[in-house]
Amino acid sequence: MNDNLHTLRCFGCGARISGVDVRPDFRCTDCGDLFEVNYPGWAERKDQNRPNPGALKWLWRERRCSGELLDRSGVWRFRELLPILENFGNAVTLEEGNTPLYALPRAGKALGLDQLYAKHQGMNPTGSFKDTGMTAALSVARERGFEWVACASTGNTSAAMAAYAARAGMRSLVLIPEGKIAWGKLSQAMDYGAVTCQLQTDFDGCVSVLTEIVRQAPIYLLNSVNPYRLEGQKTPALEIAEAFDWNVPDHLIVPGGNLANSSALGKGFKEMKELGLVSRVPRISVIQAEGANPLARYLAAGGEKEFKPVEAHTRATAIRIGNPASWKKAARVVEETSGWCLDVSEAEIAIAKAELGAEGLGCEPASAVTLAGLKKLRAQRAVRDGETVVLLLTGHTLKDADYTIDFHRGALLQADEAAGLEAEIAKLRRNAIRVDATPAAVLAAMKDVPA
Numbered sequence: 357m358n359d360n361l362h363t364l365r366c367f368g369c370g371a372r373i374s375g376v377d378v379r380p381d382f383r384c385t386d387c388g389d390l391f392e393v394n395y396p397g398w399a400e401r402k403d404q405n406r407p408n409p410g411a412l413k414w415l416w417r418e419r420r421c422s423g424e425l426l427d428r429s430g431v432w433r434f435r436e437l438l439p440i441l442e443n444f445g446n447a448v449t450l451e452e453g454n455t456p457l458y459a460l461p462r463a464g465k466a467l468g469l470d471q472l473y474a475k476h477q478g479m480n481p482t483g484s485f486k487d488t489g490m491t492a493a494l495s496v497a498r499e500r501g502f503e504w505v506a507c508a509s510t511g512n513t514s515a516a517m518a519a520y521a522a523r524a525g526m527r528s529l530v531l532i533p534e535g536k537i538a539w540g541k542l543s544q545a546m547d548y549g550a551v552t553c554q555l556q557t558d559f560d561g562c563v564s565v566l567t568e569i570v571r572q573a574p575i576y577l578l579n580s581v582n583p584y585r586l587e588g589q590k591t592p593a594l595e596i597a598e599a600f601d602w603n604v605p606d607h608l609i610v611p612g613g614n615l616a617n618s619s620a621l622g623k624g625f626k627e628m629k630e631l632g633l634v635s636r637v638p639r640i641s642v643i644q645a646e647g648a649n650p651l652a653r654y655l656a657a658g659g660e661k662e663f664k665p666v667e668a669h670t671r672a673t674a675i676r677i678g679n680p681a682s683w684k685k686a687a688r689v690v691e692e693t694s695g696w697c698l699d700v701s702e703a704e705i706a707i708a709k710a711e712l713g714a715e716g717l718g719c720e721p722a723s724a725v726t727l728a729g730l731k732k733l734r735a736q737r738a739v740r741d742g743e744t745v746v747l748l749l750t751g752h753t754l755k756d757a758d759y760t761i762d763f764h765r766g767a768l769l770q771a772d773e774a775a776g777l778e779a780e781i782a783k784l785r786r787n788a789i790r791v792d793a794t795p796a797a798v799l800a801a802m803k804d805v806p807a
C-alpha cells in the first residue's frame with residue numbers, strides 16, 4: 357500500500373489520464389466532464405495482494421498517539437488511502453480532521469431514534485469541512501510548484517484555501533459573490549491574507565469567471581472540481597467507520613450545495629468496502645434548500661430526467677448554488693446507496709439550526725438542513741426505528757452569527773415563511789433581554805423565560 361500511484365478517471369467517458377496532464381479547469385478534453393482520483397488495482401486486490409485491513413486499522417489508531425505532524429492530521433493519518441503526493445513531506449497541514457462525533461439525545465428522542473449522531477466538521481481549524489479537502493489539494497499544488505491558488509466560493513472554501521495557502525507561503529485569489537456570503541467567512545479570507553475580489557454576480561457567475569482565469573494564467577484551481585479536494589473530504593467517512601468500530605451506520609445525511617462532499621464521502625465508504633475495511637456502505641442522503649434544489653428536482657423527476665440549473669435563493673448562503681458542478685457524482689452516490697435527496701424550507705432550516713444549538717452544538721444554517729431533512733424522512737417513514745443515523749454538520753455556528761441573532765430576535769423569517777410553525781419557533785427563540793443592572797431585575801427576568 358505504499359505505491360504512490362494514482363490516475364485520474366473521467367466520470368463521464370471513463371478516459372484515464374495521469375495527474376500531471378490534467379487541464380487547468382480539471383475538465384476532460386474529450387467530454388468536458390469531471391475527473392475522480394483512481395488507484396489502479398485497489399478494487400481487484402484479492403487475498404495476499406490486499407492490504408491487511410487489521411494492520412491498517414491498528415496503524416491509523418496508533419498514529420492518534422503520535423507526535424509527528426502528519427500523524428496528527430485526521431486526513432494524513434489515513435495517508436495509505438490517499439497516496440496522491442510523490443512525497444508526503446510536501447503536505448500542508450493545520451492538523452485538520454479528527455473531528456468529534458456527538459450523540460444527539462434530544463433530537464433523537466423527539467424523532468424516536470436512539471442512535472442519532474452529528475459528525476461535526478465545523479470543528480476543523482477554519483471552522484468547516486473544507487479544511488480536509490484543502491490540505492489534500494493545496495499540498496498537490498505545492499508539490500507541482502504553483503505560486504498562486506484560487507477558488508470561487510460561498511465563503512468556506514475561500515477561508516480554508518486562504519489559511520492553507522498562507523501556511524504554505526503561497527498566494528491566494530478568492531472570488532466571492534458580493535453581499536451573499538457570511539461576514540465570518542469574508543473576515544477569514546482577509547485575515548489569512550488572500551486577494552479577495554467581491555464580484556457583482558452569484559456563486560455560479562464567480563465560477564465562470566475563475567474558469568476563464570485559470571485557462572489564461574498559471575493559477576491552480578482549488579474548487580471542488582479539483583478531484584484531489586475530494587480525497588481529503590473522504591476521510592470523515594473513515595473516521596465515522598472507525599468511531600463505530602468499523603461497523604458503519606445505516607444512514608449518513610449530508611447537505612448539498614456544489615455537490616462534491618456527498619460524493620467524496622460516498623467514495624470513502626466505497627473504497628473502504630473494496631479494501632475489506634468495512635462490510636457495507638451506509639445509505640447516503642443529500643438535503644438541499646428549497647430555493648437551491650436542482651438535484652432534488654432532478655432525482656424526483658420520473659422517466660426521462662434532465663438536469664436543470666436553478667436561480668438559487670436561500671439564507672443558507674453556503675449552499676446558495678444553482679448550477680452545482682458535481683451533480684452527476686452526487687446523483688450516483690445517492691442512487692448507488694439507495695439514499696434520498698430532499699429539499700427543506702427556510703423555516704425548517706432555521707428551526708433545525710436552533711434545535712442543534714439547544715443541544716449545545718450549533719452549526720451554520722447550511723449544516724442544519726441535515727436535521728431538517730431527517731425529520732422529513734422520518735415523517736415519511738423512510739428512516740425506520742432502530743436505525744443508526746449520522747448527520748454531517750459542515751460548518752461552525754460562528755461562521756454566520758448574523759443569521760443566529762436574526763432568528764432569535766424574530767427578524768429572520770417573513771410571516772408567510774413561518775406560517776403554521778409560529779409556536780415551534782417561539783419555543784426556540786432566546787433573544788437577549790435588556791435588563792436593569794440590579795440582581796433583582798436579573799432574577800426577575802430569569803423567571804419570565806420558558807424552560
Ligand code: F0G
Nearest residue numbers: 509510512513613614615616617750751
Ligand atoms: N455546508 C457548508 C457549510 C458549505 O460551505 C458548503 C459548500 C456545503 C455545505 C455544500 O457542500 O458544495 O460539497 O455540496 N460551500 C462551498 C464554498 C461551495 O464555497 O464554501 P458541497
